[in-house]
Each structure stands twice: as structure tokens, then as C-alpha cells.
Amino acid sequence: MMKSNVSYPGQKRKEPISDTMLxxxxxxxxxxxxxxxxxxxxxxxFLKPQMLFDMLNDNAYLIIxxxxxxxxxxxxxxxxxxxxxxxLVTMVDVMILNGNLHLFDGLQKALGVGEEFRxxxxxxxxxxxxxxxxVVQGYLIAYLEIQPFxxxxxxxxxxxxxxxxxxxxxxxxxxxxxxILQSRINIPFLGSPNxxxxxxxxxxxxxVVIALVILILVFIxxxxxxxxxxxxxxxxNMQSALMLGVNVRRTRFLAHMxxxxxxxxxxxxxxxxxxxxxxxxxxxxEMNAIATSIIGGTLLTGGVGNVIGTMFGVLTLTTIKAIVxxxxxxxxxxxxxxxxxxxxxxxxxxSVVLSRRGRGGFHLPPWLKKAEKKEGT
Amino acid sequence: MEKTMKKQSGFLxxxxxxxxxxxxxxxxxxxxxxxxxxxxxxxxxxxxxxxxVLQGNLISILNGASELVILSMGMTLVTAASGGQDISVGALxxxxxxxxxxxxxxxxxxxxxxxxxxxxxxxxxxxFGAFNGTLVACFRIQPMIATLILFTxxxxxxxxxxxxxxxTVESPIITAIGSFIPGIPIPTPxxxxxxxxxxxxxxxxxxxLGLYIQTVGINQGAARLNGINSIWIxxxxxxxxxxxxxxxxxxxxxxxxxxxxxxILINIEMDAILAVAIGGNSLGGGKFRMVGSIIxxxxxxxxxxTLYAMKVPSTDVKAYKAIVIIIxxxxxxxxxxxxxxxxxxNMKRHRQRTGSLAGKEAQS
Numbered sequence: 001m002m003k004s005n006v007s008y009p010g011q012k013r014k015e016p017i018s019d020t021m022l023x024x025x026x027x028x029x030x031x032x033x034x035x036x037x038x039x040x041x042x043x044x045x046f047l048k049p050q051m052l053f054d055m056l057n058d059n060a061y062l063i064i065x066x067x068x069x070x071x072x073x074x075x076x077x078x079x080x081x082x083x084x085x086x087x088l089v090t091m092v093d094v095m096i097l098n099g100n101l102h103l104f105d106g107l108q109k110a111l112g113v114g115e116e117f118r119x120x121x122x123x124x125x126x127x128x129x130x131x132x133x134x135v136v137q138g139y140l141i142a143y144l145e146i147q148p149f150x151x152x153x154x155x156x157x158x159x160x161x162x163x164x165x166x167x168x169x170x171x172x173x174x175x176x177x178x179x180i181l182q183s184r185i186n187i188p189f190l191g192s193p194n195x196x197x198x199x200x201x202x203x204x205x206x207x208v209v210i211a212l213v214i215l216i217l218v219f220i221x222x223x224x225x226x227x228x229x230x231x232x233x234x235x236x237n238m239q240s241a242l243m244l245g246v247n248v249r250r251t252r253f254l255a256h257m258x259x260x261x262x263x264x265x266x267x268x269x270x271x272x273x274x275x276x277x278x279x280x281x282x283x284x285x286e287m288n289a290i291a292t293s294i295i296g297g298t299l300l301t302g303g304v305g306n307v308i309g310t311m312f313g314v315l316t317l318t319t320i321k322a323i324v325x326x327x328x329x330x331x332x333x334x335x336x337x338x339x340x341x342x343x344x345x346x347x348x349x350x351s352v353v354l355s356r357r358g359r360g361g362f363h364l365p366p367w368l369k370k371a372e373k374k375e376g377t
Numbered sequence: 378m379e380k381t382m383k384k385q386s387g388f389l390x391x392x393x394x395x396x397x398x399x400x401x402x403x404x405x406x407x408x409x410x411x412x413x414x415x416x417x418x419x420x421x422x423x424x425x426x427x428x429x430v431l432q433g434n435l436i437s438i439l440n441g442a443s444e445l446v447i448l449s450m451g452m453t454l455v456t457a458a459s460g461g462q463d464i465s466v467g468a469l470x471x472x473x474x475x476x477x478x479x480x481x482x483x484x485x486x487x488x489x490x491x492x493x494x495x496x497x498x499x500x501x502x503x504x505f506g507a508f509n510g511t512l513v514a515c516f517r518i519q520p521m522i523a524t525l526i527l528f529t530x531x532x533x534x535x536x537x538x539x540x541x542x543x544x545t546v547e548s549p550i551i552t553a554i555g556s557f558i559p560g561i562p563i564p565t566p567x568x569x570x571x572x573x574x575x576x577x578x579x580x581x582x583x584x585x586l587g588l589y590i591q592t593v594g595i596n597q598g599a600a601r602l603n604g605i606n607s608i609w610i611x612x613x614x615x616x617x618x619x620x621x622x623x624x625x626x627x628x629x630x631x632x633x634x635x636x637x638x639x640x641i642l643i644n645i646e647m648d649a650i651l652a653v654a655i656g657g658n659s660l661g662g663g664k665f666r667m668v669g670s671i672i673x674x675x676x677x678x679x680x681x682x683t684l685y686a687m688k689v690p691s692t693d694v695k696a697y698k699a700i701v702i703i704i705x706x707x708x709x710x711x712x713x714x715x716x717x718x719x720x721x722x723n724m725k726r727h728r729q730r731t732g733s734l735a736g737k738e739a740q741s
């Protein structure tokens with residue numbers, strides 16, 4: 001358990017663990033138990049380290065947009081446009097790599113650089129699109145005080161619509177560029193033998209590295225920087241943050257800007273993983289990101305949350321899906337039903353835990369209450 | 378002078394909530410009339426069965442918006458009572474539709490089996506609504522998070538009810554519910570919407586439900602001190618929304634005479650929330666005006682039909698819709714209103730001053 005480094009004179013020695021850390025440690029604990037049980041009972045793929053790395057490879061983009069949602073949710077707001085921003089960025093990037101966008105084609109010829117340089121264009125464009133979404137939404141939400149749900153819903157519609165306006169047909173990036181982007185990073189000492197007994201080293205993609213670096217940066221931002229502390233302050237209680245001299249509007253604006261920027265990066269990472277632009281890319285991933293943030297211990301009410309927990313939320317969600325698939329329930333409906341059941345479990349757990357600590361609190365349903373009274377009398 | 382201004386401001390505060398949706402509708406109507414003067418013309422033509430029925434863009438707007446209007450009515454109550462939104466209405470409508478189809482497929486389709494199917498799907502949807510409501514009211518979970526559960530797994534449950542198939546239901550009774558009752562030229566979904574609206578109007582007229590919901594939404598503690606059981610009120614709002622979902626699901630199943638759990642009423646939750654917001658209701662709960670949501674829902678459908686009439690591909694409609702939404706919401710934002718109001722009063726004062734100066738000059 002981590003403890004606050006600051007000690008005040010006269011403070012009691014034992015400091016109670018904060019809500020954020022409590023919820024996060026519950027998530028980590030459940031993930032570890034679940035994975036261990038899967039290793040013991042299901043064996044198979046779960047014993048190979050590559051299973052874990054594959055989960056990371058497939059969900060690197062989800063880790064990034066979950067980070068952005070965690071930031072926004074800590075501020076007490078919400079952003080449901082991240083999924084379609086991801087899809088839009090993916091489509092634009094693939095078009096740039098294809099050379100279908102004449103502006104960038106001309107720019108490349110004017111600069112006299114090779115085709116590889118298109119990747120740089122794509123990266124810059126991803127950041128630009130993400131930033132544009134973030135700035136516009138942040139301005140409308142923070143300075144014009146419009147409800148974040150509606151604005152980001154418009155962002156969701158706009159992003160999805162723009163994807164099909166750019167191209168209805170699926171687009172594929174050229175293979176030689178994808179070979180560069182999809183180059184694997186081998187981790188030699190974690191290999192596992194395949195059926196012929198040849199040891200294949202475990203590998204991760206570049207996207208995972210990007211995602212982890214972003215995760216660490218966001219963690220440091222939230223923990224060590226004034227801006228990060230302001231996020232918690234604004235989300236915890238906007239009125240008192242205002243009275244303490246926090247620039248609430250600017251803080252909310254920056255949270256949404258950051259979220260848009262991260263969604264742009266997530267689009268680039270998603271493109272690196274799939275290498276194709278498609279209208280159905282990253283569908284409903286905003287809801288997945290909200291779910292992972294909640295599982296990771298972030299509260300939608302604001303002021304509570306941690307990105308490390310969010311990463312374990314992503315891992316827990318993917319582990320559940322992997323367990324469902326490997327245990328033979330191949331019908332497509334099982335995955336979402338188990339996911340829903342698990343969400344229900346985590347949400348109820350959080351509610352009960354927080355009410356035990358005297359925060360939030362819950363009432364018994366009326367019919368249970370009556371039963372209790374009857375028992376009492 | 379001052380008195381008239383006060384009166385005006387009073388009128389504006391009373392009805393300003395309806396201003397934005399009405400402006401949206403009027404703008405769309407004017408735009409359409411300029412683009413195509415015959416856009417709203419309603420004609421009578423014989424349909425496949427040989428009965429004379431009403432046809433035209435206006436009818437297709439009113440008809441197509443039926444599900445959205447019914448859902449936005451329920452959503453208004455939930456939003457007002459709980460201060461959050463239910464994002465599972467599409468999934469819930471899919472479940473209700475599946476149950477409806479399941480009952481119809483269990484035997485020959487008669488009038489009684491249709492009624493039985495409707496009652497059963499209504500009960501099932503109300504139970505699921507009560508599940509959402511229990512999470513929200515008793516466990517004090519944010520409505521969006523609580524309904525995320527059903528949003529994730531609802532369509533799969535619908536799939537599972539019908540054993541992974543997408544069955545079709547063919548019957549004259551189903552056609553009568555989905556399109557036209559023989560002899561009546563108005564599409565049946567419109568009639569269902571009217572009946573639902575009348576039921577809600579009667580409820581608000583003869584019970585205190587509307588007042589209680591507003592009280593709970595504005596201040597739960599104060600509501601409790603006044604003897605209102607806020608838990609029951611919230612639960613009730615969610616159960617009513619469940620019933621609305623079952624009606625919407627039934628209409629949609631009858632309209633298409635099949636159920637596809639993946640595509641039935643997809644993304645309608647977003648549109649329903651949008652209708653509530655465009656109707657000028659606060660998404661944070663409290664005061665509500667159901668008429669606003671209804672007009673908002675029709676405005677959304679009118680926008681969609683207008684875009685279709687302009688030959689915009691159905692996949693691209695979303696992007697244009699988003700732009701219109703942002704314009705509407707920015708117009709309705711309190712900050713913009715305040716700034717505009719200040720600008721307006723400054724203009725007025727300026728004009729008065731110059732006017733009085735001119736008068737003084739004329740006197741001298």
C-alpha cells in the first residue's frame with residue numbers, strides 16, 4: 001500500500017487508505033486472483049506469457065482512451081466521443097499512408113522525402129485531429145457551460161459521420177509501411193515452446209510501448225503536477241475548488257483537451273495494430289472505456305480515480321473475455337452477458353464499499369427494509 | 378415601459394424552455410419550404426391492400442418519430458427524477474421486442490396472442506426497468522453507469538431469448554399495428570403515440586406524480602422531509618420508462634414484421650437523450666416539460682428526413698446532425714443567452730440615450 005509522503009505535525013500515525021487506493025487495490029486483487037485461477041483451471045494458453053502480451057497488443061488503444069476517460073471522469077465530466085475520434089483518426093491515417101489524400105502526397109513530393117515520411121505526416125495529423133476535437137469540445141463544455149454528455153455525443157456523431165464521408169469502403173494501408181509500423185519488440189527470456197518444441201520469444205508491438213509511456217505520463221501528471229491535483233479538486237467539489245482559487249473553467253477545458261489529444265494518439269495506435277480504415281472501427285469502444293475506468297475504481301461523480309487502476313480494469317475486462325472464449329462458450333452472446341454481469345458485480349461492490357466508509361451510502365430496497373423491520377419486531 | 382419589459386421577461390422565463398425546440402422546428406420548416414415548396418404536401422393514395430391512406434413527408438416524419446417520441450417521454454421522467462440518463466433503452470426495447478416475437482411464434486397469431494405478447498413484454502421490460510431503478514435509487518449508482526450494464530448485455534439477452542435467430546412474424550394484425558388499420562388513413566404508430574401522450578397527460582392531471590418527480594429531482598433531502606419516498610419515485614420513473622421501451626419495441630417489430638436484435642432501434646438511446654436536451658430540460662434533473670421533449674424528438678426526426686430528402690447518404694447523416702445539434706445547444710446555453718441578453722439591453726439603452734439626446738437637441 002502506498003502512503004502519503006507528507007506528514008503533518010500532530011497527525012496520527014496511521015492514515016486511513018484513500019477511496020482511490022482502496023478501489024484500485026480491490027481491482028488489482030480481483031485481476032490477480034482471476035488470472036491465477038484461469039492459469040490453474042484452464043491452463044492452455046494462460047500459462048504462456050504471450051497470452052498477457054497479446055491482450056496488451058489487442059487493447060493498447062483501449063488503454064489510451066481509458067486513460068483519457070479517467071482524466072475526464074476525475075474532473076466530474078464525461079467524454080463519449082473518444083471512440084469515434086479513434087475511428088476517424090485511423091481512417092485519415094490510412095488514407096495518408098495510401099497517398100489518397102492529395103494534400104499530403106503533394107507535401108511529400110515538395111519536401112522530396114521518401115514514402116516512409118508519410119508515417120510522420122500521419123502521426124502529426126492524428127495529434128491535430130485529436131487536439132481539434134478536444135479544444136472545440138473543451139471550449140463548449142467549460143466556457144459555454146453546456147452539458148458534456150450532449151457535446152461529446154455530437155462529437156461522437158460527427159466523428160462517425162466524417163469516417164463515412166471520407167470513405168465508405170474499407171481502406172487498407174500499403175504493406176511495406178505496415179511492416180515498419182507493426183514491427184515487433186521481442187522479449188527473449190519470456191518465450192514459450194510451440195508444438196514443434198521451438199522456443200518462440202514473446203513479443204509486443206510498438207503501440208503497447210506508446211500506451212504504457214502515456215499511462216506513466218498521465219500517472220505522473222495526476223500525482224505530481226498542480227494541474228493533476230486541480231483535476232481531483234474540481235471533480236471532488238467544484239464550488240470549493242472555485243473558492244480555493246482554482247481556475248475551474250481552465251481546468252475543465254484542459255481535461256477535455258487532453259482527452260481529445262489522447263484519443264488522437266489512440267487512433268494512431270489502433271491504425272498501427274489493424275492497418276486498415278473501416279467505418280465500424282472501434283465501435284462502442286467509448287462504452288468499453290467507461291466500463292474499464294469504472295472497474296479500475298474511477299467514480300463518474302468525480303474526484304476519485306487512478307490510471308493504474310484503469311489499466312488493470314482493461315486487463316480484467318479482456319481476461320474475462322478470454323476466459324469465456326477458452327472455456328468453450330463460443331456463442332457470441334456469452335461474452336457480453338458475462339461482461340455485463342461482471343460490471344454489475346464491480347458497480348455493486350464499489351457502492352457497498354463506499355457506503356461502508358460513509359461516503360455515498362445506499363439504502364436497502366423498500367421490500368428488504370420491510371422484511372428487516374419485521375425481523376426486528 | 379418597465380412594466381411591459383417585466384411582463385415580457387416573465388413570459389420568456391415561462392416558455393423560454395420551449396423556445397429552442399420550437400425555433401428548431403420552425404427553422405427546419407422554413408428551410409424545407411424554401412428548398413421544395415411541396416415538401417409538406419399530404420396526399421391520399423391507395424396502399425397495397427387497396428385502402429386509401431395518407432402519404433407524404435409530413436406523415437413519414439410523424440410516423441417515423443413514433444418510437445423516439447415514446448422513449449423520450451419516459452426518458453424525460455427518468456432524467457428529471459434521477460438527474461441522469463438511461464442509456465439502455467435501445468437494448469431494453471430489443472429485449473421487449475424479442476419477448477413479443479417469442480410469444481407470437483409460440484402459436485397461431487390471433488388477437489389474444491398479440492395482447493398476451495404485449496402484456497408479457499411490458500412486464501418483462503418493467504422488471505428490467507425496475508432492476509435499473511433499484512441500482513439507481515437504492516444503491517445510489519449514477520444512472521448512466523447503472524444502465525451501462527444492460528447496455529452491454531441487453532442485446533445479447535434479446536438474442537438469447539430467440540435462440541440466436543432473427544424470426545419474422547407475418548400476420549394482418551401485426552401489419553395493422555405496424556402500418557395501417559384497414560379503413561383508418563392515419564398510420565397506427567401515430568395513434569399509439571397520441572394514446573400514450575393522452576395517458577401521460579391524464580396521469581399528470583389527476584395525480585401528483587409530475588410534482589413529486591420534480592421535487593425529488595430538485596432536492597432529494599427536501600423531498601424526504603416533505604414525506605415523499607424518493608426511492609419509490611425514482612423506481613417508478615424507471616418502471617414507466619421500461620413500459621415505454623416495450624411499446625417502442627412492439628411498434629418497431631410490427632413495422633418491420635421481424636426482429637433483428639443487432640439493429641432494432643440501434644443508437645436510439647442517444648437520440649432520446651438528445652430529444653430531452655433539445656426540449657430544454659436540464660440533464661441534471663429537476664424541472665421538466667414533457668412537451669419540450671416531444672417537440673425535440675419530432676425536430677430530430679424532421680432533421681433526419683430533411684437530410685434524406687437532400688440525398689445525403691444514410692451513413693453520413695450523423696455528421697450533419699452533429700453540426701445542427703451543436704448550433705442548437707450553443708443557442709440554448711445559459712452563458713450565450715446571458716451574453717446575448719446583455720448585448721441586446723446595451724443596444725436598447727444606447728438607442729434610448731441617442732433618442733433622448735436627439736429629443737433634447739430638438740427641444741433646444
